[in-house]
Amino acid sequence: MCGIVGYTGGEACVPILLEGLEALAYRGYDSAGVAVFDGEKISLCKAQGQLSNLSVLLREQPLAGSCGIGHTRWATHGEPSYVNAHPHMDDAKQIALVHNGIIENYQNLKQMLIQKGCEFVSETDTEVVAQLIGSLYMGDCLSAVLAAMRLMEGSFALSILFYDEPRTIYCCCKDSPMVVGHSESASFVASDIPALLPYTRDVCFMEDKQIAVLRPDGVDYFNEFGLPIEKTLTHIDWDVEAAKKGNFEHFMMKEIFEEPVAFKKTLEQYVSVKELRLKTDIFPWSQEEAAALKKLSIVSCGTAYHAALLGKKFIERMAGLPVEVDIASEFRYGDAVLEPGDSLMVISQSGETADTIAALRMANGRGCRTVAICNVIGSTIAREAETVLFTYAGPEIAVAATKSYLTQLIVLYLTALDLAQKRGRMSAEAVASRILEMAAMPERMQRILDNRERIQYFASRAFSVKHVFFIGRGIDHALAMEAALKLKEISYIHSEAYAAGELKHGTIALIEEGSLVVALATQPELLKKMASNMEEVRVRGARVLAVTNGPADGVAANSHEQWELEPMEETLTPFCAILPMQLLAYYMAVQKGCSVDRPRNLAKSVTVE
Ligand code: M6R
Numbered sequence: 001m002c003g004i005v006g007y008t009g010g011e012a013c014v015p016i017l018l019e020g021l022e023a024l025a026y027r028g029y030d031s032a033g034v035a036v037f038d039g040e041k042i043s044l045c046k047a048q049g050q051l052s053n054l055s056v057l058l059r060e061q062p063l064a065g066s067c068g069i070g071h072t073r074w075a076t077h078g079e080p081s082y083v084n085a086h087p088h089m090d091d092a093k094q095i096a097l098v099h100n101g102i103i104e105n106y107q108n109l110k111q112m113l114i115q116k117g118c119e120f121v122s123e124t125d126t127e128v129v130a131q132l133i134g135s136l137y138m139g140d141c142l143s144a145v146l147a148a149m150r151l152m153e154g155s156f157a158l159s160i161l162f163y164d165e166p167r168t169i170y171c172c173c174k175d176s177p178m179v180v181g182h183s184e185s186a187s188f189v190a191s192d193i194p195a196l197l198p199y200t201r202d203v204c205f206m207e208d209k210q211i212a213v214l215r216p217d218g219v220d221y222f223n224e225f226g227l228p229i230e231k232t233l234t235h236i237d238w239d240v241e242a243a244k245k246g247n248f249e250h251f252m253m254k255e256i257f258e259e260p261v262a263f264k265k266t267l268e269q270y271v272s273v274k275e276l277r278l279k280t281d282i283f284p285w286s287q288e289e290a291a292a293l294k295k296l297s298i299v300s301c302g303t304a305y306h307a308a309l310l311g312k313k314f315i316e317r318m319a320g321l322p323v324e325v326d327i328a329s330e331f332r333y334g335d336a337v338l339e340p341g342d343s344l345m346v347i348s349q350s351g352e353t354a355d356t357i358a359a360l361r362m363a364n365g366r367g368c369r370t371v372a373i374c375n376v377i378g379s380t381i382a383r384e385a386e387t388v389l390f391t392y393a394g395p396e397i398a399v400a401a402t403k404s405y406l407t408q409l410i411v412l413y414l415t416a417l418d419l420a421q422k423r424g425r426m427s428a429e430a431v432a433s434r435i436l437e438m439a440a441m442p443e444r445m446q447r448i449l450d451n452r453e454r455i456q457y458f459a460s461r462a463f464s465v466k467h468v469f470f471i472g473r474g475i476d477h478a479l480a481m482e483a484a485l486k487l488k489e490i491s492y493i494h495s496e497a498y499a500a501g502e503l504k505h506g507t508i509a510l511i512e513e514g515s516l517v518v519a520l521a522t523q524p525e526l527l528k529k530m531a532s533n534m535e536e537v538r539v540r541g542a543r544v545l546a547v548t549n550g551p552a553d554g555v556a557a558n559s560h561e562q563w564e565l566e567p568m569e570e571t572l573t574p575f576c577a578i579l580p581m582q583l584l585a586y587y588m589a590v591q592k593g594c595s596v597d598r599p600r601n602l603a604k605s606v607t608v609e
Helices: 013-027 051-060 106-115 125-136 141-151 251-257 259-270 287-292 302-319 328-333 354-365 380-384 403-422 428-439 441-450 453-462 475-491 500-505 524-538 570-591
Strands: 003-008 031-037 042-048 067-073 095-100 156-162 169-174 179-182 187-190 202-205 211-215 218-222 296-300 323-327 343-348 369-374 387-390 467-472 494-499 516-521 543-549 561-565
Touching (some): 003 013, 003 095, 003 156, 003 211, 013 031, 013 067, 013 187, 031 051, 031 095, 042 051, 095 125, 106 125, 125 141, 141 156, 141 169, 141 211, 169 187, 179 218, 187 211, 251 259, 251 570, 259 403, 259 441, 287 403, 296 302, 296 328, 302 323, 302 343, 302 403, 302 475, 302 570, 323 328, 328 354, 343 354, 354 380, 369 380, 369 403, 380 387, 403 428, 403 570, 428 441, 441 570, 453 561, 453 570, 467 475, 467 500, 467 524, 475 516, 494 500, 500 524, 516 524, 524 543, 543 570, 561 570
Parallel strands (some): 296 323, 296 343, 343 369, 467 494
Antiparallel strands (some): 003 067, 003 187, 031 042, 031 067, 095 156, 156 169, 169 211, 211 218
16 A cells, blocks of 8 residues: 655666656555655656556656655545645645555644644645644754654654755654665665665665665664664565566466465475475474464454465364464454463564554563564564564565465465474374475476466356355365455455355355356365255356366266366365466456456555554
8 A cells, every 4th residue: 555665866766766666556556746856946746547647747847856755645535636646745845755654643733733824735644744744844854753753643654855955865654664775875765675676685674663864875763762773784685576577467477377486485494395394493382382382363364364264274173273363453453362371373475464463563462472474574563573484475566465375375384284293193204294295286386377278268258257156165165265355356256255064054045047156175075065065056057167186076067167186185285276266366357357466446565454
């Protein structure tokens, strides 16, 4: 949601700002703008809609200067429009700033500023911040930013240009991500790493209420009291190409194709494939702690929540440990019973999801043992959890999570194996046989990708369907939840996941001639039950697509099409079964002409409530 970039150095800043904004476009936006300091004045250029509109304007009326800030806005306060687009300035035109987040007390601040004579042109909370800093500025930029931070409630990441300090950008944040890039002759800021990758991989992650003052020759950091602080540089080893589309039409397809490699990379971090054993020390619980665990809570949002649902299946089945799974936005305002010492796991690709962070902080505050599964080094969640189990998916740009989901499943599966072994529920040999099968998974996955035409062909006939029901039992039901989300979020086709056994309790009333039912039937001991459920919907006019673990009895007669996975141990099927589901969603969306990488109304990283 919203993207910030900033640059101060020796080069013309506009191309760098535009490239950075392009790299952040995946976060979702509806308008964009830049502010450039040309040595004499700060000039703005803003445009509603696509970034290309802004580029055209900047070609027609170029802005010269080597220090500037840019923004992609995802409307919260006020409609998407030119006037509400960032950057915003104060009345005196001394300050220009861009902002991510929500200032919760902006109405009160606005009233106070109006009484002082400020005139507002936009409906945004951001303009209030610009006017606030303007009104507090008495010749010392740092003091004005510090004073404003004390008055603002809510979340913010700010990059600010002051007319009186050429070639300098002031940055600060609270509950909104911000990363500063360092190089020999320039300094950068962005709300996410991909915008910095073409220029530097040496970065500092800003923490709440810290201030960074960027100049071409370096960055000074201050704490909330204005005292200088030292910060450590983190070197990011993501490949620049990983954040580019390459020869693929969409990031989503590229990222689906990266899944076999992401699988291998993640697996190899947690197991010795050669010795077929887990690197048990990496996992959060010692043998004694694992044996003493009474339950585990997992909290996350969206796709990461669906990964948690599968994690519950893995851990309960293999380790015999009860797992409670919650949606973070429910958990944080619910009546969670958390005692000191309880274990709580959060899952987040970005590490910046506001509700998940709140859940993590709540658990930390209550003295719980916290564990995060996270893809982004240096993100808020990675910094604040007691133990982090990283996923090695690399940058994920498409809004639809694909490779991050897969890698979350791997870490959850391996956590389940580790707990199972430490709790005496699985022998080292049994674990070794799972690892052996997992090591073969990338090749199996690749074969599914190589044979994708069948899925494409199916999508080309099915894309006009109005409703799709994904049904499954046990592990398949958890996977169905994610399959339904993928389809609805990028193709806008109404899709739901149901536990197949629940159909008769109400949902089957929705089935009519032409409904599409995708039956995930990969669990051998539940196959007969699934075959009956398929029959129930088929005889009511549904078209049934079945996904099975190898050849499966009773399925052909009750389905119109069957996609067979190569046979494998039943708990491992999600690693392969998710691929055809992601591809199906992708091809349906492409057939419908949808904006696959940037679905309407959605943002990649949900950093506000
Ligand atoms: O970054 P996170 O994993 O915390 O994001 C959580 C959800 O917003 C995310 O999984 C979302 O549901 C997916 N992008 C949908 O594909």
